[in-house]
Amino acid sequence: MDIQSYMTALGEKARAASRALARADTGAKNAALLHIADAMMAAQTVLIAENARDLDQGKKNGLDTAFLDRLELTAERIASMAEGLREIVALPDPVGEIGDLSYRPTGIQVGRMRVPLGVIGIIYESRPNVTADAAALCLKSGNAAILRGGSEAKHSNQAIAAVIHAGLEKAGLPQDAVQVIATTDRAAVGKLITMPQYVDVIVPRGGKGLIKRISAEAKVPVIKHLHGVCHVFIDAAADLDKAVAIAFNAKCHRYAVCNAMETLLVDKSVAAEVLPRLATEYAKENVELRGCLRTRDILVGINAASDADWDEEYLAPILSIRVVDGLDEAIAHIHQHSSEHTEAIVTENYTRARRFLAEVDSASVMVNASTRFADGFEYGLGAEIGISTDKIHVRGPVGLEGLTSQKYIVLGDGHIRT
Amino acid sequence: MDIQSYMTALGEKARAASRALARADTGAKNAALLHIADAMMAAQTVLIAENARDLDQGKKNGLDTAFLDRLELTAERIASMAEGLREIVALPDPVGEIGDLSYRPTGIQVGRMRVPLGVIGIIYESRPNVTADAAALCLKSGNAAILRGGSEAKHSNQAIAAVIHAGLEKAGLPQDAVQVIATTDRAAVGKLITMPQYVDVIVPRGGKGLIKRISAEAKVPVIKHLHGVCHVFIDAAADLDKAVAIAFNAKCHRYAVCNAMETLLVDKSVAAEVLPRLATEYAKENVELRGCLRTRDILVGINAASDADWDEEYLAPILSIRVVDGLDEAIAHIHQHSSEHTEAIVTENYTRARRFLAEVDSASVMVNASTRFADGFEYGLGAEIGISTDKIHVRGPVGLEGLTSQKYIVLGDGHIRT
Numbered sequence: 001m002d003i004q005s006y007m008t009a010l011g012e013k014a015r016a017a018s019r020a021l022a023r024a025d026t027g028a029k030n031a032a033l034l035h036i037a038d039a040m041m042a043a044q045t046v047l048i049a050e051n052a053r054d055l056d057q058g059k060k061n062g063l064d065t066a067f068l069d070r071l072e073l074t075a076e077r078i079a080s081m082a083e084g085l086r087e088i089v090a091l092p093d094p095v096g097e098i099g100d101l102s103y104r105p106t107g108i109q110v111g112r113m114r115v116p117l118g119v120i121g122i123i124y125e126s127r128p129n130v131t132a133d134a135a136a137l138c139l140k141s142g143n144a145a146i147l148r149g150g151s152e153a154k155h156s157n158q159a160i161a162a163v164i165h166a167g168l169e170k171a172g173l174p175q176d177a178v179q180v181i182a183t184t185d186r187a188a189v190g191k192l193i194t195m196p197q198y199v200d201v202i203v204p205r206g207g208k209g210l211i212k213r214i215s216a217e218a219k220v221p222v223i224k225h226l227h228g229v230c231h232v233f234i235d236a237a238a239d240l241d242k243a244v245a246i247a248f249n250a251k252c253h254r255y256a257v258c259n260a261m262e263t264l265l266v267d268k269s270v271a272a273e274v275l276p277r278l279a280t281e282y283a284k285e286n287v288e289l290r291g292c293l294r295t296r297d298i299l300v301g302i303n304a305a306s307d308a309d310w311d312e313e314y315l316a317p318i319l320s321i322r323v324v325d326g327l328d329e330a331i332a333h334i335h336q337h338s339s340e341h342t343e344a345i346v347t348e349n350y351t352r353a354r355r356f357l358a359e360v361d362s363a364s365v366m367v368n369a370s371t372r373f374a375d376g377f378e379y380g381l382g383a384e385i386g387i388s389t390d391k392i393h394v395r396g397p398v399g400l401e402g403l404t405s406q407k408y409i410v411l412g413d414g415h416i417r418t
Numbered sequence: 419m420d421i422q423s424y425m426t427a428l429g430e431k432a433r434a435a436s437r438a439l440a441r442a443d444t445g446a447k448n449a450a451l452l453h454i455a456d457a458m459m460a461a462q463t464v465l466i467a468e469n470a471r472d473l474d475q476g477k478k479n480g481l482d483t484a485f486l487d488r489l490e491l492t493a494e495r496i497a498s499m500a501e502g503l504r505e506i507v508a509l510p511d512p513v514g515e516i517g518d519l520s521y522r523p524t525g526i527q528v529g530r531m532r533v534p535l536g537v538i539g540i541i542y543e544s545r546p547n548v549t550a551d552a553a554a555l556c557l558k559s560g561n562a563a564i565l566r567g568g569s570e571a572k573h574s575n576q577a578i579a580a581v582i583h584a585g586l587e588k589a590g591l592p593q594d595a596v597q598v599i600a601t602t603d604r605a606a607v608g609k610l611i612t613m614p615q616y617v618d619v620i621v622p623r624g625g626k627g628l629i630k631r632i633s634a635e636a637k638v639p640v641i642k643h644l645h646g647v648c649h650v651f652i653d654a655a656a657d658l659d660k661a662v663a664i665a666f667n668a669k670c671h672r673y674a675v676c677n678a679m680e681t682l683l684v685d686k687s688v689a690a691e692v693l694p695r696l697a698t699e700y701a702k703e704n705v706e707l708r709g710c711l712r713t714r715d716i717l718v719g720i721n722a723a724s725d726a727d728w729d730e731e732y733l734a735p736i737l738s739i740r741v742v743d744g745l746d747e748a749i750a751h752i753h754q755h756s757s758e759h760t761e762a763i764v765t766e767n768y769t770r771a772r773r774f775l776a777e778v779d780s781a782s783v784m785v786n787a788s789t790r791f792a793d794g795f796e797y798g799l800g801a802e803i804g805i806s807t808d809k810i811h812v813r814g815p816v817g818l819e820g821l822t823s824q825k826y827i828v829l830g831d832g833h834i835r836t
Contacts, residue, residue, distance in 0.1 A: 019753065023777055096776060102798075108787050110797050113775065117809050200809055221639060221810040242832030249834035335437065344828075357531065357827050358514060359441055369526050369830030378835070379528050379826065380520075391535050391618050392639040393811040396826040408797065408814040409775050410762075412787030414660030416667035417796070 001183055007191035010146055010179055011198025014119040017176035018144035022116050026093040028171055029140055036167030037085040040132070043163050044078050050159035051128065058152050070126045071153055081132045081160075084383060088136045091382040094401050095142040098409065109411040114404045116142030118200035121192045122385070123148045123214060125206040128156035134203075135164050135178040137385050141403040144177050146192060146199065151184035158182065193218040203398075205386055223398060225386035227313040228258030228341035230371045233330040233356070235347035236267040240274050242368055243346040248281045249370040250344065256315045258387060259342050259364075259374040263310060263320045265330045271323045272298050287317040294323035310337040327352050331359055338362055340389050342374040363389055363396035419601055425609035428564055428597050429616025432537045435594035436562035440534050444511040446589055447558055454585030455503040458550070461581050462496050468577035469546065476570050488544045489571055499550045499578075502801060506554045509800040512818050513560040516827065527829040532822045534560030536618035539610045540803070541566045541632060543624040546574040552621075553582050553596040555803050559821040562595050564617065566610060569602035576600065611636040621816075623804055641816060643804035645731040646676030646759035648789045651748040651774070653765035654685040658692050660786055661764040666699045667788040668762065674733045676805060677760050677782075677792040681728060682739045683748045689741045690716050705735040712741035728755040745770050749777055756780055758807050760792040781807055781814035 021029075040047070051073040058068050094114050101111030120143045124130045131149055138145035149157040161180035168175050181188050193202050193214055202222045204214045215222050232250050234243045250261035266275060275298045282289060289295075290305040299321075309320040310333070324330045334343050344366035345356040353367045364374040374396065376384025381399030388394045394402035439447075458465070469491040476486050512532050519529030538561045542548045549567055556563035567575040579598035586593050599606050611620050611632055620640045622632045633640050650668050652661045668679035684692060693716045700707060707713075708723040717739075727738040728751070742748045752761050762784035763774040771785045782792040792814065794802025799817030806812050812820035 019777075019779075022779065104796065104798055106791070106796065108791055108796070113783075115779070118779070216637065219634065221808075239832065245832055245834050253835055359437075361437075361440070361533070361536070362825065364826040364828060365531075366828040367830065369828045369833040370835050372835035373524070373526055373828055373830075373833070374826070378522065378524065378526070380522055390639075391823045395823055405809040405813055407780065408782040408792070410782060410784040410787045410791055412785065412791075414657065414663055414764075415787040415791070416663050417671055417788050417790035 001185070003183065003185055003187040003191060006183065007188055007195065008198075010181065011119070011195050013176040014144040014146050014179060015198050017174040018116065018118045020174050021139070021144055021177050022095070022142050024142065024173055028173060029093065029142070030089045032139060032168050032171035032173050033085045033089045033136055035170040036132075036136070036164050037082040039163045039166045040078060040082045040085070040160075043159070044075060047073055047078055047156070047159050047163070048075070050155040053155040054153050063152065067126055067152070071128065071156070073128060073156055077129060081129050084129075084133055085136050088140050088383055091140065091400060093140065094404050106415060106417070107412070108415050111409050112406040113409050114401070115407050117403055117405055119144045119146065119198060120403060121146045121148070121199045121202045121220070123189060123192070123202065123204045123206070123210070125150045125210065126152055128153045128160060130205060131157045131160040131180060132164070133383060134385060137383060137400060137403060139177060141400045143403055146179050146181065148181045148189055148192060154184055189214075190217065193220055196220045203385055221393070223386065223388050223394060223402070224390045226341075226389040227339050228260070229262050229311060229313050229337060229339040230259060230342045231263050231265055231334050231338060231344070232261045232371060233265040233334075233343070233345045234267060234270060234274055235327065235345055235349060235352055236269045237349035237352065238267075238270060238274070238346040239348055240270065240277070243274055244277050244281060246344065246346055246368070246370050247278055250372055251282070251287060251319050252285045252317070253370070253372050255317055257372070258313075259371050260315070261319070261371050262312060262314055263322065263337065265322050265324050265333060266295075267330075268294065268323050268325055271295070275299055275321070282319065285317060287319055290318065290320045292322040295321045313339070327355060331356070334360055334362070341387065342366065342371045344369060344371050363387065419603070421601065421603055421605040421609060424601065425606055425613065426616075428599065429537070429613050431594040432562040432564050432597060433616050435592040436534065436536045438592050439557070439562055439595050440513070440560050442560065442591055446591060447511065447560070448507045450557060450586050450589035450591050451503045451507045451554055453588040454550075454554070454582050455500040457581045457584045458496060458500045458503070458578075461577070462493060465491055465496055465574070465577050465581070466493070468573040471573040472571050479570075481570065485544055485570070489546065489574070491546060491574055495547060499547050502547075502551055503554050506558050506801055509558065509818060511558065512822050524833060524835075525830070526833050529827050530824040531827050532819070533825050535821055535823055537562045537564065537616060538821060539564045539566070539617045539620045539638070541607060541610070541620065541622045541624070541628070543568045543628065544570055546571045546578060548623060549575045549578040549598060550582070551801060552803060555801060555818060555821060557595060559818045561821055564597050564599065564610060566599045566607055572602055607632075608635065611638055614638045621803055639811070641804065641806050641812060641820070642808045643676075644759075644807040645757050646678070647680050647729060647731050647755060647757040648677060648760045649681050649683055649752050649756060649762070650679045650789060651683040651752075651761070651763045652685060652688060652692055653745065653763055653767060653770055654687045655767035655770065656685075656688060656692070656764040657766055658688065658695070661692055662695050662699060664762065664764055664786065664788050665696055668790055669700070669705060669737050670703045670735070671788070671790050673735055675790070676731075677789050678733070679789050680730060680732055680738065681755065682737060683742050683751060684739065685748075686712065686741050686743055689713070693717055693739070700737065703735060705737055708736065708738045710740040713739045731757070745773060749774070752778055752780070759805065760784065760789045762787060762789050781805065
């Protein structure tokens with residue numbers, strides 16, 4: 001296979017399909033999503049059989065149990081994918097929304113219309129349900145999608161692609177609106193991220209390594225979802241009951257998620273009171289604590305945090321703790337070590353709450369709430385394609401609106417500029 | 419000079435200053451702008467003297483008259499720069515605006531706060547007034563700026579930088595908020611566009627060559643302002659008086675601007691009536707017409723348009739004209755040849771106006787108005803830093819809002835996720 005011409009052809013077809021999709025009305029897009037959901041339920045046997053081929057190969061290749069679990073499609077997971085498609089039907093269509101339309105002194109009317117980005121390239125790793133989720137979000141937002149899943153899921157992904165094509169066809173939309181790259185050659189990714197004439201934005205979903213490599217090599221804008229080194233700061237004026245509840249929830253509700261807290265910062269004036277209470281809670285969940293010097297004066301016997309700990313995304317029952325002199329030191333620590341994903345302050349002090357909100361430079365900044373709320377569903381966006389830690393274009397959970405842009409529209413009546 | 423460490427130091431200082439600037443209130447930023455305006459008027463003699471050094475060198479280097487004209491600072495131009503600063507004072511400060519704040523079923527309140535991007539790198543060519551304009555827009559939007567002007571304007575730009583620093587200091591803001599790169603070594607640009615840890619976005623202002631080179635080499639997001647190959651389409655249902663007025667204005671109001679029309683598309687059913695009327699008008703301004711076959715059947719004797727003409731940004735009294743079969747062919751031509759800057763339809767037909775607005779994929783799409791309106795001032799944004807032909811982040815004229823991002827804020831009362 002000649003990867004260069006294969007990818008160019010994919011790009012041309014995506015660009016052409018994106019024009020048709022941009023014109024498609026909400027009804028047609030919703031119909032396609034429902035047809036895909038139906039086709040997915042009907043194809044359950046085929047999907048499980050194709051997935052079994054990937055699982056067999058994965059076992060032969062020595063993939064670990066966690067990986068194989070993420071890769072597996074069960075009847076329940078297929079039903080859940082179909083349900084995900086139906087939920088996207090229920091979300092409002094952002095395309096064509098016109099805002100801020102107002103008259104200018106010259107007599108022209110100027111506003112902004114929300115429009116699809118065009119063609120979105122999505123690069124992801126093992127979980128095959130991303131194929132359906134990502135395709136559905138792109139479709140609903142009027143974008144054509146080129147998807148590149150992990151090679152370990154190739155049969156599963158192609159089977160899901162066939163289901164998507166059947167649904168698109170039934171709704172009268174071009175099948176090229178969603179293309180799943182058929183080759184597992186890595187050169188295909190290299191080409192995908194360097195053809196700005198065909199691809200408008202790249203969304204990489206996966207580990208830090210994948211995302212950094214793609215960001216470094218791309219010639220197309222990338223919406224990055226980097227890791228989450230999230231902080232909770234317990235302020236001097238914190239309600240300590242709320243502090244214990246939030247710091248416990250932010251760490252222990254789920255470990256392997258990007259919005260889990262990795263570092264706890266505690267004001268020195270409340271550290272002696274709150275840290276022992278928290279240590280008792282964390283001990284129940286066997287969370288390993290790693291502290292700064294002042295933390296270890298209070299929680300005698302815990303491990304020392306090394307310099308590297310402050311930058312670590314554990315994704316595990318491990319927590320680093322630092323006692324700080326106050327808000328300024330907390331914010332300075334966050335700006336130095338945060339991945340700009342999500343940070344929270346626990347405080348009853350109005351001025352410090354307001355300063356934390358204004359000054360902390362992260363995608364989500366919270367007062368008296370658990371970092372675990374940083375999520376598209378919790379924010380009311382519906383399904384998300386990722387959580388952007390970029391500042392450009394979109395920050396935080398990326399839903400349908402994040403996959404659109406706004407163009408200016410001008411309405412006149414023969415107006416000329418003088 | 420070690421360019422690598424010089425640029426790294428600049429980046430570190432800009433990042434530190436950006437934190438202070440993000441915290442600065444509107445009053446402090448406006449005070450700085452007014453102090454800079456005053457300092458600029460007071461420094462008129464120095465500015466003209468430093469500019470004279472650049473002009474002398476330019477003449478020695480054989481720069482052409484148009485270039486030297488753009489380079490020159492006169493008393494009037496200095497007053498106009500100062501006035502531009504005062505106009506930015508009058509614009510609303512976008513930073514800190516909170517929108518869409520609403521309660522979620524869990525009880526948390528979620529909204530979005532507008533925040534500066536951080537550090538903006540601006541690369542531009544000859545005109546030294548860009549130094550003041552760009553610095554002022556970055557300052558008002560709470561961003562630190564690293565500016566790199568053309569080497570031909572180096573003394574002028576450093577003199578303007580000194581004025582800006584005096585104004586910043588007087589307002590109690592860090593001088594590092596605006597840094598003008600002191601070296602003319604091109605390696606400095608190479609470093610500026612490849613240090614994402616210090617620079618959040620690059621705005622190149624200049625010719626196509628500059629922008630393409632920067633886009634290709636940057637490892638930092640770029641807000642591109644590419645060329646303007648703008649179209650006017652005269653529909654079958656056009657009011658021909660409006661059509662003549664708009665097509666004349668879009669071409670002849672000013673030639674060397676990116677929102678001037680370069681190609682006129684005319685529906686075949688009105689071509690025989692409207693083209694001779696337009697040709698009479700264009701003849702008065704000595705506009706050279708280059709037509710397709712069907713155009714030349716009507717306007718006998720004009721030059722033939724070559725394939726290359728359809729992609730040309732003339733920036734001159736030259737116009738290519740094509741007769742098309744209708745709206746679909748017009749839109750197809752635009753999608754193939756437009757630079758996605760600005761396109762207009764002239765029509766009294768409701769459905770085709772609506773289709774043109776929805777389907778044409780350009781930063782500005784107009785009905786019955788001249789493409790010349792595509793401008794930050796005309797749209798009510800105030801001063802603009804450029805006109806984005808990108809889809810990501812911001813499209814069309816880029817004012818203060820385009821230099822900001824939105825982060826999520828979450829307000830709770832001890833809320834945890836269950």
